[in-house]
Amino acid sequence: MNHPDRPGTSHGDPAQPVIPAPAVAPVTSFADLELPAAILRTLTELGLREPFPIQAATLPHSLAGHDVLGRGRTGSGKTLAFGLPLLARTAGRRAESKQPLALILVPTRELAQQVTEALAPYADALRLRMTAVVGGMSIGRQAAALRDGAEVVVATPGRLHDLIERKACRLGRVRITVLDEADQMCDMGFLPQVTEVLDQVHPDGQRMLFSATLDRDVDQLVRRYLHDPVVHSVDPSAGAVTTMDHHVLVVHGPDRYAVTTEIAARDGRVLLFLDTKHAVDQLTRHLRASGVHAAALHSGKSQPQRTRTLAQFKNGQITVLVATNVAARGLHVDDLDLVVNVDPPTDPKDYLHRAGRTARAGESGSVVTLVLPGQRRETSRLMSEAGIEPTITKVRSGEAELSRITGAKAPSGAPLDGGPATPRAKNTNTPFRGLGTSKDTSRHTGGKSRKATEARKLAEARKAARVRRGA
Template sequence: MNAKPPAPVPSRASGPRRAGAPLGQPPAPAAAPPGRPPAETFEALGLPPELTHRMAELGVREPFPIQAAALPGALAGRDVLGRARTGSGKTLAFGLALLVRTAGARAEPKRPLALVLVPTRELAQQVTEALEPYARVLGVRLATVVGGLPVGRQAASLRAGADVVVATPGRLTDLVSRRDCHLDRVRITVLDEADRMCDLGFLPQVSEVLGRVRPDGQRLLFSATLDGAVDGLVRDWLHDPLSVSVDREAGPAAAVEHHVLNVHAADKYATATEIAARDGRVLMFLDTRAGVDRFTRHLRACGVSAAALHSGKSQPQRAHALARFKEGATTVLVATDVAARGVHVDALDLVVNVDPPADAKDYLHRGGRTGRAGGSGKVVTLVTPGQRRDVNRMIADAGIRPAVTRVRSGEEGLTAVTGAKRPPAGTGTAAGNAPFRGLGTRPGCPAKESRRTAEARRTAEARAAARVRRGR
């Protein structure tokens, strides 16, 4: 970074801050006193009629709990510290207030008036898509600033005068260093998924951004956890925040079923393949980018419509894969944890951890891709004997009591839980039956087998895997 950093800005917690008057409109009503029941309509929350009319046209009529709790304070200009389960409507909880308080003002070239910082490209796109129809009604101009896309086009959108910028920290600091973006006019700053930004190592960039925006501005911070680095952000940059926690962000959705499927190591990927071949969409998580690519190629060889999503893909590739999955053109999205946050797919009823996540937080965020906004779904984790102890501990830390089932590929029990079936290829292609290098199994795309043939195949696969482990 070539630009000289700004002079240190005193912590906002150390001194008074002016009440945050809206940029282009009179102040909104103050937040309801503690103990008052939340408003049951968006009109009662103080949103303008043209906005509520557009929301009704889109079927958004009643606020979710996080929206009812956070919007009054955010509209009044207060700092807000919000916690809520993933998929509970946080984007509109901060986004509607941000748009209303920005409406009526016009940004100068390269000097936005409001900023939303998010950890991933997918979440940035999701936030932009969620806010776009309401921004048009209010005459607010949006720009999305993320890595993986041409920086010149993003700089041009800032020069045109974007009122609100939705950005990932890395690309935003790049544009600031190029002097294509100046943050001194930003009076509303949102940190969405603040804990994830810290986990990904963005804390220095986030702190630098907060040091460049107006010190008397409004801050809206949403995070799953408030310990460590996030707690430091709250202390340093939020002034007397309204704390909103309508349910435990670190907790599971009540309408989601959780299943642990105990599988043989040699049968793991055959089991995963049959789940992928089910009717309906499924999001499958693996640990590594290489593993995602290999398993995606394997599924395609077996006749399953699959796409890969991970940080090694270009942004157009990631956007294309996600769009086809949302449309149903692709039935299986195989991903690393880059898809564990910021990916919203309507009516996604199954998430499968082919590789178990590293910790409880990752488990909950992976599982949070289903059961969103009050819907139902299932989270299935495949567990081999050597993984059981660690997975049991991780599941307990997540506050989950899953149904535990011992399954094998081709069995009715697997179908009963997941809807699994044989892949459509049906003849066992060379690609499908070749050793799954790097994962230590032979997943296979078998034709219909008798029970005796299936047992013989699994025995042979187990012996082959044992020979590999012994180095033969």
Template sequence: MPPEVLWTAPEAGMPSFTELGLPRPVVRALDAEGFAEPFPIQAATLPETLRGRDLLGRGQTGSGKTLAFGLALLSRLGGGRAQPRRPRGLVLVPTRELAQQVVDALTPFARALNLTIAAVVGGVSFNRQVAVLQRGVDLLVATPGRLTDHTTQRTCDLSGIEITAIDEADRMADMGFLPQVRAILDLTPADGQRLLFSATLDGDVAALVDRYLHDPVTRAVAPAAAPVATMDHHVLLVDGAVKPRVVTEVAARDGRTILFVRTKYGVDRLVRNLRREGVAAAALHGGKAQNARNRAIAEFRDGRSPVLVATDVAARGIHVDDVSLVVHVDPPADPKDYLHRAGRTARGGESGTVVTLVTPAERRDVEQLTRQAGVRPTLTEVSPGDAALTRITGARAPQGLPVPEPERPQQNPRGGGRRGGGRNRTDAGGGRRRRTAEGGRRGRSAAA
């Protein structure tokens, strides 16, 4: 592993996107999308990646790494044209949601360079993906399992890959995907450029780096254990008998909120209870069909369901602006899970609060876990209706009127889903808004 270089902004100030070396069409698209200046992870990595260097990038979640690697890939691919079934660039990600959000974030810049971009993930039609690949894709964003299906069926040929980015590499390792990742990289040209972004760069990730990256430069924008300055951490000590009521009052707050629960069953049960109490909540976990997962994210993003209840499947795959509160309803299993869950708030320089609900029996374990995570939470004992609970979380009594289940779109006779088939649109008013470095319009859209 090469030595890690902690990047700091130059005294003269942050360089512009033009000064970083991005093509003019990309700079114009950035301006049109409302990006005023690069975030540190972008300024730290783009000069190296645009020159063709292999790179290890590490930045806190929400730091803007999607555009850091995405703009590099697209800029390097500009001017070429993909052949049928032979993509030219590849982004590997651990989850379906993250794949789609990377595509959404990068589409305006791909369009500016007349490049095509598409996602290949599980849970959706294989044959439709075959048709897309057959038309030719310049930049392919994929999960390892579904891409392996395509390479095995010979519907996708990776021999033309010029540049590969691996996002959330440590999450890939945690999910057991590294054997598939290695097999995929073995199908790409050995002399291709490779970028790897990860929250941690040790263990199995280090082995991946040593095998597949050539003389890489390493860039980080904060020490590995550095806390996010705009994120407040709290541990709320609560009696187990009243914990469900505390959860309900917190969920009834005003603001976009994510509640993390340990199991799929627990997610579905909590959503039912919240909706019965008048809290519009959506469920997200790996046991749901992909269209249901997409619908939950869309409802959360556009405000129809301001509360998202999720298992850890969402801890790295959901990037939605203006999530002001993350609640560990069930304490996370380890420090990594704590940080990944917490990273859903305080993104792109915004502020946010992270709360862990702890019963007396869980207190000692959670104290050890937060120390290992490098955070110092404030401990407060709370009960339903407490002023302290309201001060920390904005909790309030729910309205008590059950929330009906939302109407589902009718399927057309050919099974095409929602009539019109278009993507969910945001910011319909057409006004130009300041966007975050992760690619989403504040308060509306999401990216990775």
């Protein structure tokens, strides 16, 4: 489908080069902007008077209806940068059944929830109806909300596609469309659904796209669907954030769980990343048995479980969030000053997005990656591609250096969910029983004791000698 207002952006044609619009002096106060009085009152009530740099730079353009292309990591105030103009320009209009007027497309349920919560006070002030359309929740209830009428929809691509297929949602009246974290949507395989959406919204509408990278599929979206966009860098990459420290801690395999447990027992919140759902659940059980207030977050959890876990992490009931990459984007927690890659990421973008959960909006934070000696070369390559120069330190559990970098300390050992207390190591440089190799793990891991192993080797040697004599 060609868009008459977007010359040169038909499906197979090259687009015009992306050229920044003429500079407009950024504002220094929300009061300087042509925002509805209801929004200004709400901003004041929430203690927000001075916009973040990305908001100050883009709001004059987005309020005027220009397309906006924002590049950079999360945590810089993007949500209000696109949310306030979207709400302001929708105010006073009323949606018909199943036909929203504005759409915010995001890759994950968590980000959809965060965006919805952040914009709800302003939508309420303008009497705009807003609904979230995401997987893991009742599709019937979401269809009912659309049927009753919602001016603003925050959606993940898969669930929105399902509702469109059911004829429960029509996008022809959507005049403002936002793609947030566009690169992740493409990485997750949502490009067909995203293009389907953009082909169905009003062709003369405003589009705002925010992405950490503008390569490959994202570049295709920019060229195909944005018309003369105003271009702004949302925030520097994680490697350029001066308030973020990066550490690579080299640990021995048997000691990795002990190191992780001591880091988790620190004072203050910490976000731990692992690769698989099984590993997340296993570590969470161990931490809770060790007396650490930990909870798991991954795609195997229901949406109500995920919502409850995030709320507990934000209010301090849970101090340790153990997660897969599902928490690498769209998660904002105030005062989160430590992110730990228990499993090193395999992609530079994954590292940067995990790292982006800390040192947000000018705050400081640290990112720690645990590596085994054999992983050092691959991790160094990944860090280099991510533009990161980490401090590399060899550590053991119980050492002062580990505490200095991460705040690690010994856990209480008192289980939170009943059952026997987790056995403690006999000295500070050995792992917790059952979580690695130690002098005698036969009772805890099903392995052989050292004496049994030596006896087996002796028996095999005697047998080999008898065979040789018989030959």
